[in-house]
Amino acid sequence: MFEAAEVGRKLEKDVYKSQVPILRAELLDAQQQLLNAPFPVIVLFAGVDAAGKSETASLLNEWMDPHWIVTRGYTDPSSEELERPRLWRYWRDLPPKGRIALFLSAWYSSPIRNRVARRITNPEFDMLLDEVAAFERALTDDGAIILKFWMHLGKAAQKRRFKAWEKDPLQRWRVGHDSWRHWRMFDKFVAAADRAIRRTSTEQAPWQIVEGEDERYRSVAVGTALRDAIRRGLARVPASHPKAPRKPARPGKGLGPALERLERDFNVLDRLDMTQRLDSARLDEALERQQGRLNLLQRKAQEKGISTILVFEGWDAAGKGGAIRRITGALDARDYQVIAISAPTDEEKARHYLWRFWRHLSRAGRITIFDRSWYGRVLVERVEGFAAEDEYRRGYGEINHFEEQLAFHGILIVKFWIHITKDEQLRRFRDRKRTEYKRWKITPEDWRNRNRWNDYTLAVNEMVARTSTRVAPWTLVEGNDKNFARIKVLKTLADRMEKRLKKS
């Protein structure tokens, strides 16, 4: 695979001198147009030492307007990074739409280094590569352009480069203490890279191998590829952008009416026994017992560094807030965070929809409670048509992959759908209108959502079908009786934590 990048490509100086001003003008022009485009451009530099990764990134900063370029190089993760899933540090650096990011030693670096050092087996290596491919896939599906450059030098060429630098007193510093050590592992390194490139070169995020010996050649090769990629991305944007509001993607679309009715009639929510109640007389004792359990379990989890992520979804007025407060009431305020999801900020809107959830992942040993969550993608965004059908359909896989990464990192995920019947909701809405301090809770939107009860039912049913996984199962909570619901939530959480702690 690399032979073709060890042939000694060179670009003549006069060609370079005459062509580069044109290329720079074109790159600048592309960058200017990109600023208003609905996608970011992510450029990865990987490859062998001395093949010009860092230099090329610097040069691109020089050729274009650096104000709109984010350049990031990664070293060993910090403790805060180690306390989160592996890809967290890259998620937090993702550029907004319209910008270019240059990433050095990014998400391929540690898998390849670990494989070269034989700290992981090939199957483990493949698993990491698949994780990376799914990550890239989520970004490109969202419109991002990803370019991956493997900057290459043959073993002999690398040696020549090091020797030349060592002889020059002004360049000697470029040969670091790792340089020769890496050089001796050249073959292993290239073998691992070969596997990585094969496994993650997709149509959407292809690798491009660039011969790095000649500075002029590699600079022009990378610059040209970047220019063309931006141009292709711009050409892809429909003229109608900013997109007109989409028509709601009616759930069940594509099913015949009979099948659709069947889906609606046989859904997971209707099978719940909504008559379940908890006697008020027993409430206080049950509450204190479960809260006491939860408090002790969380203290153990804190000691062991095991984090818990809670997801609360449910109908308007189902009692999510009340259930959450019964949990937080048992905890020290330093041990939890409640993240109430409302409209995204502009920094959030300018990125993949999962970005805003990644940024809220907590350090080890904490409980993070999402009051509404990433499931908005397949609930409200689906029903209201904010997400196109292909977007919310993709959402199931993206969400499962996200939760797998959390679970793989050791995080416990507990997801609740708090269910109430349509009649009970009406009763609560009316009650809220009557009570002064509850009036703020009820908005015209709540009534609108109520009219789409059937659509939401189908969406919930499909959400449970597709995202209730072994690592992150849904718990459906019968919520008509608030006391019953709150105790069920507390007890479920405590049971799951207990089980998780036993395993650790």
Next chain:
Amino acid sequence: MFEAAEVGRKLEKDVYKSQVPILRAELLDAQQQLLNAPFPVIVLFAGVDAAGKSETASLLNEWMDPHWIVTRGYTDPSSEELERPRLWRYWRDLPPKGRIALFLSAWYSSPIRNRVARRITNPEFDMLLDEVAAFERALTDDGAIILKFWMHLGKAAQKRRFKAWEKDPLQRWRVGHDSWRHWRMFDKFVAAADRAIRRTSTEQAPWQIVEGEDERYRSVAVGTALRDAIRRGLARVPASHPKAPRKPARPGKGLGPALERLERDFNVLDRLDMTQRLDSARLDEALERQQGRLNLLQRKAQEKGISTILVFEGWDAAGKGGAIRRITGALDARDYQVIAISAPTDEEKARHYLWRFWRHLSRAGRITIFDRSWYGRVLVERVEGFAAEDEYRRGYGEINHFEEQLAFHGILIVKFWIHITKDEQLRRFRDRKRTEYKRWKITPEDWRNRNRWNDYTLAVNEMVARTSTRVAPWTLVEGNDKNFARIKVLKTLADRMEKRLKKS
């Protein structure tokens, strides 16, 4: 000071039951109005164990709409937090305008705990408290409302509370292993708190001591104080908000014309010898020597965990970008970040103007290069009138305090003003218009700024006068000759790093 909070205040149940619904409605109403107001509300809870800090924070979340409340409790700082100045973790959690933040165990916690444990002396304690007071002052000057509640219990009352909990099997978990240990240190704790409260109770951010024994009393006391503070803040907002664009605060305003002329004629920039040049023949050698030095120094700094922050300011076309690239060209891309400051995002606009710089502070051992910086406050914002006179005047002190915190944390700060003459700028503007790939660099704004040359000169002069401190001096760089300027920048940086490394 605390005696008045050990008298056994109690609120009768029936009064509570009748008043709380009204208070909740008023709080909700205040919160709704706050949403559109140009300031945030920051509520701090400190005090003795079992006095209801965490419970009150939970209750406020219950009484109001939790979507617009940020609740944060702090434990020991992470390594990423330890690698930055002490207040960094609080800066990153500051709420945007219109929101309420509830902070537990926040910036008073570790100074008080350290003083109780005698890890710091009283003068050191006072220094930390002054730092905190300056921080709060910057926020309240910016419009924030800060409420600080000291939740109190007498020593005997605290003991009763613990004993009662210990007897109740359902409450026993509330008495943690630290509870009795803290109880025994009660007097020392209260003495330190007394000093902290005295020293940091300002008109803008007063402490309020709340007797915490009776849950009903303390809840209503805090809720009422919060309601009133929000209302007072809302009343303060001028009807004209959103504010009409301010008239430019002409620099030198208030000086008589003669004095103003004097300021302009005798300014630090005019004293520079702008004829200095570096022979092109000597450039390459000088460049490689300084870059080599810089590379070695940065590797040592990285090992020792010493960070460097570089600030580049200067006229349009002065050559900031070129100078920065000569620095980055000597570094590994993993060791530095260039932060180009352009228009703030909405998350940034919704907070104190320094917030966007705090968020970019890097981990230990890195170089962060600001291409334009917080000095925009006293340069462009002053000259263009984006900041009112009192705002930019306050800016000098806020900036000095910010840089002191960086320096105190061990960070090296190197600030450059790259100077060119007005004629040289004109020559460069014309050159840029002629060259295809430089054309993007020149905008109508550049020509507008040029017309305000004199105003900027006065602003630069005052900036240097007020912010060239011992911990963070300005270096003025004669930039008419680019080669000279680049080498001076590199050499200054290397010299400063060398000196800093010797001290460590």
